[in-house]
Amino acid sequence: MKAAVFHKIGDISVDTVEDPRIEHPEDIIVKVTSTAICGSDLHIYDGFFPQLKDQVMGHEFMGIIEDAGSGVSKLKRGDRVVVPFPIACGHCYFCDHQLPVHCENSNKEHYGPQGDMTSGKGGGLFGYTDLYGAYAGGQAEYARVPFANFGPRVVPDNLTDEQALFLTDIFPTGWSAIDWAQLKGGETVAIFGAGPVGLMAQKAAWIQGAGRVIAIDPVQYRLDMAKNTNGVEIINSSESDPIQAIYDLTQGRGADVCVDAVGMEADRSFLEK
Missing domain, CATH: 3.40.50.720 (NAD(P)-binding Rossmann-like Domain)
Known part of the structure; x- marks a missing residue:
């Protein structure tokens, strides 16, 4: 598939990369129909947030579910969904207290309360460096969305992509x-x-x-x-x-x-x- 890939500071290009696949029973694969560029993407592009490896960019996206893991019960293939920027499990302490950005289970490598430069971060984020889970983003033809029973929301047929897309992050x-x-x-x-x-x-x-x-x-x-x-x-x-x-x-x-x-x-x- 084609995707916008960050290589180094000031270097993002559209490349051919491997298609995402189901890695966990609660994963879905979304065929992206609309995506956006966020001002926060500039933090990576300009080097404010360090990223040493290539990464597919983008955390504002929506699309059609192409495939779903065996543990996905609230969504199905063909559903049109909008995907929130934070990745959250839906059942940890912070998710239970309506603070999904602090999810304890979506950023295993760098999670913690310290808030240091390279550790003690919050939950996982799409397309937002290894510090936030190393998840591939949605500026691509397809994207893997984990914890799909909790995060994505089905978009009513009477709303266009442009009407719903801002629910990913900005609004x-x-x-x-x-x-x-x-x-x-x-x-x-x-x-x-x-x-x-x-x-x-x-x-x-x-x-x-x-x-x-x-x-x-x-x-x-x-x-x-x-x-x-x-x-x-x-x-x-x-x-x-x-x-x-x-x-x-x-x-x-x-x-x-x-x-x-x-x-x-x-x-x-x-x-x-």
Whole structure:
């Protein structure tokens, strides 16, 4: 099959690689119908997350189940599914407490509470280096999805791929930031970063009852997208002090909730990095 393969920093190419196969009874093989490129892929491409071996990229994908292991009971061949970025078993301590990103069973080699540079990581992630389980990603014709009874979700026929694809990563990420803030209704929410995840956090803030939503970013075209798409107030942090601007917009009170939706390649000087 064809797949986007990371070789070394700055080097990703479309190569012919071996087709995935069932390795565990709860595996499925998905024929990918839609996939996306995430800003987090740049962390690998730019070397922020080290990867010494070739790896198929991509953690935002969906498709049709081509094959299923003998232990798969909740899905079947032919089902159209969207696949979440985190890989989780569904029955460990953290999965039982609705924290699947911390799954204890999907990243055996590097799992742990320490959070070090090369060990003590969380659960497994598709296409996201050996540190997170060495799972091949979904920027490919086919992908193996483990723990299929827990992670993938069947997509209703009335939804297109474009309508469902963001459920892999980008929308749940923005939604979770607002969900964890536990809005009561009417709050002023300041969201730093107006990239794709920031846009989703803005949408989620409105849905969950925010009274005002303010987007802060140093790049004007992103702010224009946020304003036009989500009807938010905007602050260009390259033109004014964003903190003072928030005070000015809120009669000196400040925001009730602040969300950090900025990636690793933030607008910082060399010394700050």
